[in-house]
Amino acid sequence: MPKTEINFPVRSCAPLCGLVLAIAILNGCGGVSRLGTSSTSDKPSPGAVKVTVTPASTQLRVNAKKQFSAAVSNNSNKTVSWSVNGIAGGNATIGKVDSTGLYQAPVALPSPNFISVEATSAADSTVSASASVTVENPVPTVASVSPASIPMGNFTITATGTNFVNGSVVVWGTKFLTTTFISATQLRATGSATLAGTVKVSVQNPDPGSASSGMLNLVVAAPPPPNVISASIAARFLEQSSWGPNPALITLVRRQGIANRLDSELSNGPSIFVPVGPNDGVDAVQARFFLNALHNSDHLRQRVAFALSQMMVASANKINKPSAFVLWQNMFMKDALGNFLTLLTDVTLSPTMGNYLDMVNNDKPNPLTGTAPNENYAREVLQLFSIGLNELNQDGTSQLDSSGNPIPTYDQDTVEGFAHVFTGWTYPTKAGSTARFPNPENYSGPMIPFDDHHDTGSKQLLNGVILPAAGTARGDLTAALLNIFQHPNVGPFVSKQLIQHLITSNPSPQYVGRIAAVFNDNGRGVRGDLRSVIRAIYLDPEARRGDDPTQVDAADGRLKEPVQFMMNVIQALNGTGQGDCLASYATTMKQPPFFSPSVFNFFHPDHVIDGTNLLGPEFEILDAGTTINRINFVNTWVYGTPCGTNVANIAPFVALAGNPTVLVDNIASIMMHGNISADMRNTVISTVSAIPDTTKRAKAALYLIGTSSQFQVQH
Numbered sequence: 001m002p003k004t005e006i007n008f009p010v011r012s013c014a015p016l017c018g019l020v021l022a023i024a025i026l027n028g029c030g031g032v033s034r035l036g037t038s039s040t041s042d043k044p045s046p047g048a049v050k051v052t053v054t055p056a057s058t059q060l061r062v063n064a065k066k067q068f069s070a071a072v073s074n075n076s077n078k079t080v081s082w083s084v085n086g087i088a089g090g091n092a093t094i095g096k097v098d099s100t101g102l103y104q105a106p107v108a109l110p111s112p113n114f115i116s117v118e119a120t121s122a123a124d125s126t127v128s129a130s131a132s133v134t135v136e137n138p139v140p141t142v143a144s145v146s147p148a149s150i151p152m153g154n155f156t157i158t159a160t161g162t163n164f165v166n167g168s169v170v171v172w173g174t175k176f177l178t179t180t181f182i183s184a185t186q187l188r189a190t191g192s193a194t195l196a197g198t199v200k201v202s203v204q205n206p207d208p209g210s211a212s213s214g215m216l217n218l219v220v221a222a223p224p225p226p227n228v229i230s231a232s233i234a235a236r237f238l239e240q241s242s243w244g245p246n247p248a249l250i251t252l253v254r255r256q257g258i259a260n261r262l263d264s265e266l267s268n269g270p271s272i273f274v275p276v277g278p279n280d281g282v283d284a285v286q287a288r289f290f291l292n293a294l295h296n297s298d299h300l301r302q303r304v305a306f307a308l309s310q311m312m313v314a315s316a317n318k319i320n321k322p323s324a325f326v327l328w329q330n331m332f333m334k335d336a337l338g339n340f341l342t343l344l345t346d347v348t349l350s351p352t353m354g355n356y357l358d359m360v361n362n363d364k365p366n367p368l369t370g371t372a373p374n375e376n377y378a379r380e381v382l383q384l385f386s387i388g389l390n391e392l393n394q395d396g397t398s399q400l401d402s403s404g405n406p407i408p409t410y411d412q413d414t415v416e417g418f419a420h421v422f423t424g425w426t427y428p429t430k431a432g433s434t435a436r437f438p439n440p441e442n443y444s445g446p447m448i449p450f451d452d453h454h455d456t457g458s459k460q461l462l463n464g465v466i467l468p469a470a471g472t473a474r475g476d477l478t479a480a481l482l483n484i485f486q487h488p489n490v491g492p493f494v495s496k497q498l499i500q501h502l503i504t505s506n507p508s509p510q511y512v513g514r515i516a517a518v519f520n521d522n523g524r525g526v527r528g529d530l531r532s533v534i535r536a537i538y539l540d541p542e543a544r545r546g547d548d549p550t551q552v553d554a555a556d557g558r559l560k561e562p563v564q565f566m567m568n569v570i571q572a573l574n575g576t577g578q579g580d581c582l583a584s585y586a587t588t589m590k591q592p593p594f595f596s597p598s599v600f601n602f603f604h605p606d607h608v609i610d611g612t613n614l615l616g617p618e619f620e621i622l623d624a625g626t627t628i629n630r631i632n633f634v635n636t637w638v639y640g641t642p643c644g645t646n647v648a649n650i651a652p653f654v655a656l657a658g659n660p661t662v663l664v665d666n667i668a669s670i671m672m673h674g675n676i677s678a679d680m681r682n683t684v685i686s687t688v689s690a691i692p693d694t695t696k697r698a699k700a701a702l703y704l705i706g707t708s709s710q711f712q713v714q715h
Contacts, residue, residue, distance in 0.1 A: 049075045051129040053119050059134045060105045061209060068101040068131055070119035079122035085115060095135070105135050109165070113208050136209020138163035142216055143394060145201050147523040147532070148514035149219040149539050151259075152193050158521055159187045159203055161213065167206035173199055196222035198541070217510075221259065221539055229254045233547045235673035239714055240503055241265065241538060242299035243564070244571030245670055247652070262538055265300035266531050270333035273326045282316045282594055283583060285325045289593045290579030293567050298333075304534055305332040306563070306593075307501035311494070312347050312385045314356040315596040324352040324443040325594045340494060340519070340528035341485045344386065348481060349446040351427050353377070357599065360447060361438040364423045364455040373455065378418035380599055382410055387462075387489035394516050395509035396492040409489060410462060417460035417467070421480040424454025424473035449473035462487050485528060491516035495533060497605050502534075503543045505558040505615045511542040546715055549675055557715045559618040561602075562589035562626070564714075566633060569706055570648070572671045573637055577646030584643065585636075588629040590621040634706040638699050650698055657694035657701075660685050667705050675715050680708065 050073045060066050070080040082097040084090030090097050094110050097103040103117050118130040142161040150157065157177075159170050162185055170177045170189035177189035187203060200215040234253035238245035241262070253261045271292040276284040293302060309332050316325060331350060335343040347353050354360030357377040365372050383389055390406035391399040398406045425447040427439040437450040454473035458466055461483040467476055484490070495515035499507040515536050522532035537543060545551040560568060563586055569575075586592045591602045603620035610619075637648050656663045664685050668676040684704050691697040705711055 049073070049121050049124040049127045051080060051119055051121050051127055053117070053129045053131045055131060057132040057134075059136055059209065060103075061136050062105050062109055062138050063107045065102060065104045066133070068097070068103060068117055068119070070101060070129070072121055072123065075121070075123040077121075077123040080119040081122060083118045083120065086118070095133070103133065105133070109137055109208070110135055134208065137165050137205045137207070137211070139211040140164055140168060140203040140205050140213040142201070142203050142213045144513065144517035144520070145216050145218050146517040146521045147536065148517055149221050149536060149541075150193065152196060152220055152222050154190070154192045156188060156190050156523070157201070157218065158182075158523065159189065159201070160185060160517070160521075161203065163205070164203065165205055169204050169206070171202045171204050171212065176204075193220045196220050219539075219541055229257055231669055232674035233258070235670060236547060236675075236715070237261070237538075239568070239673060240543070241303065242571075243293050243302070244568035245673070246571045246574060247670065249571075250670070258544075259539065262300075262535060265298070266337060266535060268298040268301055270301055270305075270330075270336070271296040271298050272333070273329045275326055276322045280322050282320055282322050282325055285322050285329065286583035286593050287579045287581075288326075289329065290567075290582040291577075292579075294570065294575065294577065294579055300534070301333060301336050303502065304498070304530070305329070305336040307498060308332055308336060308343065310501065310596070310601045311497050312343075312353075313596045313599045313601050314350070314352045315598070316594045317597065319352060319355050321441075321443060324355070327443050327445075328352040328594075335530075337531040337534065339526075340490070340530055341481065343530070344381075344481055344485060345478075346446070347385065348377070348381065348422075348477065349425070351441075351443050351445075351447050354425065354427070354447050355441070359422045359425060361426050362419075362423050363437075363453050365420070373416075373419040373423050375415050375419040377422055378415050381484065382415070382418065382462075384599060386484050386493065387487050388493045392489045392492045393509075393513075394488070394492055394520075395513035396496045396507075396516070397509050409487070413460050414462060418480060420455040420457065420459045421461075421467065421476045424450050424452075425477075426450060426453075449477075490528075491519035495519050495537075498533065499537055500558065500605055500615070500617060502537060503558070504556050505617060506555040508542060511540055514540060552715065555614055557713050559616060559622065560712055560714050561618045562586050562591040562621070562630070563593065565589075565630060565712060568671070568711075569634055569637055570646075572667075572706070573648040573650060573702070574652070575637070575642070575646060575648050577642070577644060580644035580646070582643075582646065585629070585633050589626045589633075630712065631707045634703055638703045638706065650695075650702065653698040653702060654695050657688075657698040660689045660697065660701075663698060663701055664688065664705075667701055671705055671711055673715075676705075676710065680710060 052071045054069050054071070058066055072078045072080060081088065082099065082101055084094050084097050084103070087094070093106055094115055095103055095105045097117055101119065113135040115133040115135055116130045117133055118128050120128040140161060140163045142159055144160045146158050146160070157170070164181065164184050164187055166181045168181060168187055169179045170187055172191055177191045179187055179189045182188055197220055199218050199220060201218045202213045202215045204210060204212045231250055231254060234250045235245040237253060237258050238249050242249065256264065273285060273288050314328060328350060331346050335346055351360055357380055358374040359377040362374050363371070387409050389409060391409055393399055401407050426437050427442040428445040428448055429435040429439055430442050430444070435448065437453045449472070451472050454476070456470050458469045459476065461467055461480055465483055467479055471479070492512055496507060496512045499511060499515060515533060518536040519533050520527055522529040546556055566582065566585060583592050596602055603617045605617050606615060607617050607620040608614065609616035636642055642648065653663060653667060656666050664681060668674055668681065684701055687704065688697045688701045691700055
């Protein structure tokens with residue numbers, strides 16, 4: 001358990017002393033009659049009306065209910081009237097009681113918190129009895145703690161949940177943290193962590209009725225000291241966060257440590273896609289994609305941008321204009337580590353997306369012609385780009401109604417509302433031309449608005465929000481995107497898919513929940529900070545547990561998608577070149593960049609591997625043909641001549657080939673971060689040992705490992 005330096009809050013005994021005095025008084029000290037007996041006499045005379053209330057006393061949480069009953073003796077009229085602290089029916093401050101004796105405590109703790117619920121005989125209004133109610137604070141619940149991972153040293157964390165009260169304390173293990181009450185759903189606490197590890201965090205409400213919430217795990221991550229990261233851990237991190245490990249990168253990560261390397265990558269600026277020539281096609285943009293992957297240092301940003309571009313899809317299958325995808329890719333490279341709201345806005349106003357999903361030149365309704373706004377973008381921005389079809393819990397699991405069915409996030413009226421929002425936008429104006437609606441096709445910048453082509457009626461958005469009439473095209477769009485961005489589904493919906501593209505196809509709900517919490521609040525009150533989200537994804541215990549092979553779960557990992565598989569091979573073989581014609585290989589494996597077959601990407605995030613209950617999105621495009629083409633790709637780079645200007649350099653492996661064991665272990669350490677099974681290792685060593693020529697021996701070892709199923713899965 002991490003040690004913390006904590007200031008314990010000093011608690012006065014005055015409330016306890018006061019409680020003891022109150023109990024003494026209520027039990028008859030000083031001649032005061034006891035609660036729960038007749039107000040006319042402790043021992044009523046024979047035949048006198050008597051009222052008894054059951055139970056005579058109880059403890060009740062705020063806003064909770066308790067049923068009391070009253071018995072009237074010595075009279076045929078059994079009717080009573082109920083009051084709270086002498087007020088008929090009570091009130092919101094002290095609680096209310098109905099005609100049946102059902103008492104509901106107030107929603108906030110009253111002062112004092114001792115309440116008298118009284119029943120008065122209808123036959124004799126001078127006769128009554130009462131029950132004492134001690135109202136207590138609610139039981140707190142904690143839904144999330146952010147950030148979910150903190151470094152050692154001084155820290156500030158935010159607990160989000162329900163039923164917090166002024167005086168609630170965040171508990172770190174068994175220690176009270178200095179806590180600031182923000183609201184009934186949020187607390188902020190400070191402390192100091194001196195050891196790395198996992199800490200149990202909860203919230204305790206104060207007396208009366210002190211109670212604690214359940215516990216959540218918070219990870220204290222210590223940056224590893226220099227030169228202690230193993231080569232296998234460094235290679236595994238590079239497999240997750242780059243286009244693949246090679247000896248130079250492995251050495252660099254070992255020296256920096258994972259956290260420092262990650263922070264360095266997160267601060268890298270973006271690779272820029274330069275405009276292509278007038279006679280070039282989209283293949284020139286594809287070549288730039290692979291050229292940047294081969295030679296630029298912003299690998300992590302490129303991986304994240306590629307993942308996001310598969311979540312928010314536009315395809316050259318419809319728009320075969322290279323300028324459209326230069327603009328499109330530069331947008332993702334710029335926004336990949338920015339704020340999700342910025343990305344959502346830029347995607348919406350991209351003329352590439354405008355053309356692909358028909359928002360460009362989307363005109364307001366025309367009753368004379370019977371035309372209505374196009375719904376394509378309105379539908380897909382909700383279903384695929386932000387919130388999904390069904391309401392989600394913060395851990396990514398579906399919310400269900402009372403019949404066990406998923407709860408839809410929106411309906412057709414909502415789609416139509418957003419379709420009307422997205423009216424009045426056209427292509428940017430070409431240089432030297434006059435702006436008009438519609439402008440001709442142009443991909444030089446974001447779309448521009450024309451208010452006279454924008455529907456100015458009211459519009460239904462998410463969660464029952466109605467956008468008022470008379471809005472402008474830009475104002476309505478800004479409000480509508482903010483409405484989407486603030487929907488609680490966005491955090492888990494986006495976080496889970498990013499984890500699937502970068503780390504594992506089957507993240508646990510807890511992993512998704514921890515990352516969604518960072519999306520919701522980066523620890524500084526900012527929602528949608530993708531830089532913090534990506535950092536949390538890579539440093540999460542579920543991402544890092546595979547650094548120790550004995551801790552890997554059977555469901556961990558993901559099949560390398562074709563582009564990643566290709567780049568891993570090229571990186572391992574010290575490949576160089578201009579990236580030309582590499583897209584042709586990707587095409588044979590069903591993942592040519594910028595040519596997604598539909599808005600649903602090359603594969604679906606919820607694809608289940610045949611014969612299992614495991615998600616495996618990339619397996620959707622793995623078949624006999626693409627499997628053979630993966631093998632052929634390795635064969636070409638190892639034994640043949642890669643196309644175009646691309647070349648491999650296997651000389652470092654040939655230099656080790658005199659010793660087959662050293663050769664195989666070296667290749668496995670680079671290509672598989674040392675995670676090679678004993679059977680596979682022995683088979684490869686035995687096979688290549690029979691080859692006397694060292695060049696052929698090195699090629700055989702590279703081919704056998706590069707085409708293996710173990711290499712093709714990111715563990």
